[in-house]
Amino acid sequence: MRTVRRAWALLVALSLPALAGDGGTPEPARFVWPKLQVLEQVESNEMVEAGGVPVALRAVHVKESARELVQRFADAFRDGGLYVPPGKEQPQLASNAAMLTAVDPRRRITYTVILQPQPDGTTTLYLGEANHALARAPGKDTDFAPLPPGAQGVLRINGEGSRTLTFHVPLTGEQVRTFYDGALAKAGWKRGDEAGVYMRSGEELRLVHEPGEGGQRAVVLLLQSRAR
Structure with missing residues (x-):
């Protein structure tokens, strides 16, 4: 489900500007x-909560x-009266997975399906509904880790x-590692045996980063509880 959360982070970031209220048209x-x-x-x-938006x-x-x-989902979205953005505006995932999203502008809900083909011809589906009408403004005051200077496009996702x-941040991979080695050590975290993993009593923090567009570094921090 971790990969799905990352995909949803992208989805919510892309779909937020597309949503707006609709007048008195019957629903x-x-x-x-x-x-x-x-x-x-x-x-x-x-x-989960992505960017302050509750997602089922x-x-x-x-x-x-x-x-x-x-095609079945595209037809179902359109038959259900939803707006389906053109194909070039639909996010695409790695590993042959595809993502299709549609918008209900009246209720301010986005519906998304992620399709992961399996070798035997079957499919694993991830179905999600993001209710933007119930969104609340996320804040950095409750972040579980500090952000490096220059961090942009911050998205916060909270789940069970x-x-x-x-x-994204204008740093190299070595600069990202150095920043978090120092910042997390001050907060009581210890480096684990695996690269990019930090441990604290009852908690595990994973740091993943890779090259992004325009010289930026795409960074993901995942905090989860662990067995004592």
Whole structure:
């Protein structure tokens, strides 16, 4: 589910500007996900908060192929009266996964499906609903780790048992590591045996970063509880 949270971070960042209230137009029925041939429930329902927006997530393994499902979900979104951004505006994921998102501008809800093809022709689906109408302004006062100078595009994601910070910063990989080695040591964290992992009583913090666009570094910090 960690990969899904990162994908949702991208989704919410992209979809926030697209949402706006609608006047007095009568509301259609609330969107209902299409029926699928479910083989197993991969993940139980989970609520996370991304950028102050509550997001409901669930994952299922279905019999249908990803190729046929992309069109089925696109048709379901349009038939449900949702706005589906053009393909060039739809985020694309690595590992052959695809993402399709649609917007209900009246209710201020975005619906997203992430499709992960499996070798046997089946598909793992991650279904999510982000309710922007219930969004609250996120603040840095409760961040679990400091941000380096120049951090931009900060997104805060809170879930059950984990919290995530994602951002871009004009630093090299070595500068990011040096900053957090010092800042986290002052906060009582100790470096773990694995690179980018820090430990504190009952907690584990993971630091992941990679080159981004325009000389920026894309950084992800994941805080989660661990067994004592």
